Amino acid sequence: MKKAFFVLAALLVIQNSFGQFALGIKGGVNVSKIYTDAGSFKANFNESLDTKTGYSFGAYARLGKKLYLQPEVMFATKGGKVNVVPVGGGSPVSVDIKTNNIDIPVLIGYKLFNRIRINAGPVASIKVSEDAKFLDQLKVVTSNPDEAFEKATFGYQAGVGIKLLGFDIDLRKDGSLSDVSSKQFDGNQFSQRLSGWQLTIGRKII
Template identity: 55%
Template sequence: MKKLFAALIALTLFSVSAYSQSGLGIKGGVNLTNISTDAGSLKNNISESLDTKTGFAFGIWGRIGDKFYLQPEIMVATKGGKVSVTPFGGGSPELVDVKYTNLDIPVMIGFKPLGFLRVMGGPVASVKLSEDMKLRDALAEYTTNTGEAFSNSTWGYQLGAGITLLGFDIDLRREGGLSDINIMNFNNEDKFSQRPAGWQLTLAKKIL
């Protein structure tokens, strides 16, 4: 299902590019992310860490328009962060390194105030491709959940700016979450809430 969804989006991008003057391109770069944690009544046992995790991002983009433009993208992105977990019954907190991989589908609305400068923003739909189980394992004493820790689909946003230099597009975007990524529930406790935030720096090249 995930592969079919990605294939349909890819076909849409190629079709859009064929009928626009802006074309199609490839891009890649890095993500710097952390996870904002609101654990409700578990806040003394689970908290966020300001440490960031470095991941990668790569994919394709299509652009419709010039001065004002619409830019859908398909990106494979690794993200994560660190969460501080205190063992059940007390003890020294453990810093858990969290990692997951998404298929991100941003739809950016952009504006070019200058020929080489762009500003953009828009929603991002994310489909989870994989996750490690470190967070679920670290929280095993707090929950009977034996499945995955993160939701299969979430919503977020990106806001940023970019420049065109020597035929390449360089973009810096701020990323944030609009929905919880964590789906774990805890015995006699509030739902565990987590949202990602961070920065993405990419280098893009038009190919069609």
């Protein structure tokens, strides 16, 4: 299914505008959280602002003119806060989560009026490291903190962008389609998936 998606995307872009290519750099902020099954969309967004704000930066390529394919490579910090039961039982402990990741989104986009863009697509997220303070907190709740969270996850990004004064400004919804935590954190208190928003500003260099 994923292979078919990429092949179709490539064919559409090549057919639409062969030879159109751009390369750029971008950076910005992420607001994210580990969301609960009971949370509403509005509650998730507000909680994200209150829990963990990170940053992201990297590069993108854009192939196509009106209809385009946009792969990116981004370094991103993400996280949230969850309550977990310590090893051996006891009262729940609040764990402040922060991880450093390499995100690789592959988006299909469409330009409106040559200024507004809409785009969406899958993203692979590879965990590079955890915050040192986060690892210390994990020792309270698990005997193997380095294995508490998955090394790679699969998700999606979808959003809108606008070109303003030569800069590309993008706002995207960023979500997980697979669990970010390992089996050690299974439980009913949280759904183990990351949800958030990303706001970036970029500029074409080629």
